[in-house]
Structure formats: C-alpha cells, structure tokens
Amino acid sequence: MRFGLIGTGLMAQEHLRNLRLLPDAEVVSLADPAPASLDWARRTLGDRAAGVSCFPDVESLLRGPPLDAVIVASPNHTHHAVLQPLLATALPILCEKPLATTLADAQDLVRLAARRDAPFWVGMEYRFMPPVRRFIADVHAGRVGRLHRLALHEHRFPFLPKVGDWNRFAANTGGTMVEKCCHFFDLMRLIVGAEPVRVHCSGAMDVNHRDERYDNRTPDIIDNSFTTVDFANGVRAMLDLCMFAEGSEEQEQLVAIGDAAKLEVGIPSGALTFSPRVPLGAPKRVQREPIAVDPTVLAAGHHHGATFFQQQAFLDAVAGRAPVQVTAHDGMMAVAMGLAAETSAREHRVVRMDELLG
Numbered sequence: 001m002r003f004g005l006i007g008t009g010l011m012a013q014e015h016l017r018n019l020r021l022l023p024d025a026e027v028v029s030l031a032d033p034a035p036a037s038l039d040w041a042r043r044t045l046g047d048r049a050a051g052v053s054c055f056p057d058v059e060s061l062l063r064g065p066p067l068d069a070v071i072v073a074s075p076n077h078t079h080h081a082v083l084q085p086l087l088a089t090a091l092p093i094l095c096e097k098p099l100a101t102t103l104a105d106a107q108d109l110v111r112l113a114a115r116r117d118a119p120f121w122v123g124m125e126y127r128f129m130p131p132v133r134r135f136i137a138d139v140h141a142g143r144v145g146r147l148h149r150l151a152l153h154e155h156r157f158p159f160l161p162k163v164g165d166w167n168r169f170a171a172n173t174g175g176t177m178v179e180k181c182c183h184f185f186d187l188m189r190l191i192v193g194a195e196p197v198r199v200h201c202s203g204a205m206d207v208n209h210r211d212e213r214y215d216n217r218t219p220d221i222i223d224n225s226f227t228t229v230d231f232a233n234g235v236r237a238m239l240d241l242c243m244f245a246e247g248s249e250e251q252e253q254l255v256a257i258g259d260a261a262k263l264e265v266g267i268p269s270g271a272l273t274f275s276p277r278v279p280l281g282a283p284k285r286v287q288r289e290p291i292a293v294d295p296t297v298l299a300a301g302h303h304h305g306a307t308f309f310q311q312q313a314f315l316d317a318v319a320g321r322a323p324v325q326v327t328a329h330d331g332m333m334a335v336a337m338g339l340a341a342e343t344s345a346r347e348h349r350v351v352r353m354d355e356l357l358g
C-alpha cells in the first residue's frame with residue numbers, strides 16, 4: 001500500500017517509523033512547505049528515502065505518483081484546508097487529531113467525509129495502546145459491574161516546541177482542551193458508551209510558557225485543568241490534566257468504578273489493577289496484571305505502541321477487512337467536548353453540549 005504523508009514534522013516521524021514495521025506499507029510521497037521537515041523525514045526513512053517524491057503542498061502531492069492512502073500530520077489549524085483536495089479524491093485518509101480547531105470546520109469535514117465511500121479515520125490513537133485497549137474491553141465486558149464513574153488523569157511534561165511554534169496559541173490548536181484533551185474526551189465517549197450532556201472545566205496557564213514571547217505575544221494555552229463531564233446514561237467522568245508534572249511515574253491513569261469493582265490502568269507501567277468490592281473489614285482481593293507491549297513497537301514511537309496498532313487497524317479498514325474505528329463523527333465530538341471545556345474554563349460556567357450541537 002503506497003502512502004503519502006502531508007506534514008512531515010514530529011508526529012510524521014512516528015508514523016514513518018511505524019509504517020516501516022508494516023510489511024504491506026510503503027511511503028512514496030511527502031508534502032511539507034518546510035524543507036527542513038522534508039529533510040527530517042528523508043533521514044528517518046534512511047535507505048528507503050531514495051525513491052520518495054517530495055512536494056511543498058498537498059495539491060502537488062496529488063499530481064505526483066499514484067497513492068493508495070494518505071496520512072495528514074500538519075498542524076491542527078491546517079487540517080480543514082489540507083483535507084479539502086484530499087476529500088475530493090477516493091483516497092483513504094487518516095487525519096491526525098484533532099480533526100479541526102473549530103466546530104464549524106469539524107462539522108463541515110463530517111459532511112464531506114460522509115459523501116464518499118473511502119475510509120476516513122481520525123488519529124485518536126490512545127484507544128490503541130494495548131493496556132488501554134484491555135482496560136476498555138474489561139469495562140465493556142462488565143468487569144466493574146455497572147459503570148458509574150470514569151476518571152482519567154494525565155500528568156506529563158509541557159508542550160514540546162513545534163515547527164513555527166504553532167502550538168503556543170489556542171487559535172492554532174483549538175486550545176489545550178481540544179489539542180491535547182480530545183484524546184481523553186474520545187476515550188470517555190468510547191468507554192462510557194453514551195453522549196456527553198454537560199461539561200464543566202476549571203483550568204488556566206499557571207506555570208508553563210509564561211515567560212515565552214512570540215512576536216511580543218504571550219502563549220494563551222491551558223497547562224492544567226480539572227474537567228467533569230455528565231453523560232446521558234448517568235455516568236460521570238472526570239479529566240485531570242497537569243502539564244508540569246513530568247516527574248510523575250505514570251503519565252496516564254484511567255480509573256473506572258462500577259457497582260461491583262474498581263479497575264485501573266497506568267501508562268507507561270502497563271499495570272492493570274482490579275479491586276473488587278469486599279465486605280467491610282474483609283481482606284482486599286486486589287489483582288495486578290502487567291499488560292506487555294512488543295519492545296520493537298514501543299521503540300517506534302512515543303505513544304506506548306498506539307501508532308503501530310492504529311496504523312494496522314487503518315490498513316484493515318482500507319483493505320475492507322474491518323470497519324473504520326474512529327470516524328469523522330467521533331473526531332468532531334471530541335473537538336466539540338474540547339471546545340465546551342475551553343468555553344467553560346474561560347467563562348467560569350457549565351456548558352451544555354446542546355449549546356454547541358443544537
């Protein structure tokens with residue numbers, strides 16, 4: 001399967017390293033307006049760079065060698081424009097998260113994607129980390145009983161530098177609650193199996209980026225927040241984000257509690273902990289199980305193997321062996337929840353999802 005990559009910065013390097021592990025995939029074209037990023041991709045491709053064509057934009061890439069699928073890994077605020085010529089083709093598309101930075105753009109992309117037969121997939125790869133996949137399967141199989149609460153924690157490092165520093169401003173990213181947290185809102189919808197009704201977020205830029213200046217502008221991105229989401233089936237979910245906690249052993253922790261038990265998983269430890277309820281005073285019956293990931297796959301990226309397994313699932317969808325697992329609608333809903341959280345934090349109020357979605 002001949003791949004074209006649009007945007008060849010940091011995330012594209014991870015895609016390139018993982019595509020290399022898939023025997024059916026070959027990279028034939030790259031598009032990026034920054035020559036340094038194209039050089040970076042050529043270096044990552046190493047001995048496979050020889051036959052690869054490079055272009056300054058998506059339009060010229062589409063006039064180049066024939067392709068079987070494309071991956072869009074350009075900055076968030078470029079996704080809508082970059083996708084326009086791609087959606088006019090019959091090519092399968094994997095678009096990095098977030099689908100777009102505004103709800104209008106995200107909804108427009110949902111409409112355009114629905115008019116075509118080819119797979120359109122949004123890169124919500126946290127679903128594909130093997131320990132997270134196992135956690136989701138266990139919750140869906142009823143291991144905690146009836147689910148009532150879902151808490152997601154991300155305690156990590158500050159935003160990395162990007163090509164042109166686009167990620168320092170909410171106008172380019174959609175805001176942290178869209179840019180970073182779309183992953184977690186997507187996980188919430190998937191795990192809870194219902195739609196969000198109302199969102200409350202308290203967050204601000206308290207520690208990071210405060211001394212940075214870009215053309216005399218200070219970044220305007222949230223670096224920590226607490227968000228609660230009420231779902232239509234009564235489940236309440238919580239997201240705890242802190243981006244000045246790089247000393248934390250676990251970067252992500254997912255905790256589901258139902259009427260029968262509590263289930264937790266941690267990344268990067270991969271430790272799954274099951275704690276069934278016990279009578280008061282009785283011995284605890286905690287079970288711990290490590291969920292392993294192939295070291296070659298782990299080494300190919302920074303997302304605990306997720307990029308590889310997502311690409312594999314995307315190839316299955318392209319080949320017609322399996323359905324698209326993360327649709328344009330899923331991508332739009334994650335953007336909508338992120339925007340609801342951004343509005344809630346800015347305006348200090350609860351935001352109902354029907355304010356945004358009607």
Ligand SMILES: NC(=O)c1ccc[n+]([C@@H]2O[C@H](COP(=O)([O-])OP(=O)(O)OC[C@H]3O[C@@H](n4cnc5c(N)ncnc54)[C@H](O)[C@@H]3O)[C@@H](O)[C@H]2O)c1
Pocket residue numbers: 006007008009010011012031032033034037057058072073074075076078082096097098123124125162163164179303
């Ligand atoms: N799935 C994940 O966990 C994950 C992780 C990191 C980044 N991402 C997403 O990947 C995308 C890229 O992020 P990144 O970290 O690689 O950023 P980056 O700044 O490292 O790279 C972006 C590249 O896109 C290029 N570009 C800019 N405008 C373009 C256009 N119109 N057409 C083609 N290329 C263009 C830039 O020159 C740059 O080389 C973003 O949408 C980001 O949110 C996803």
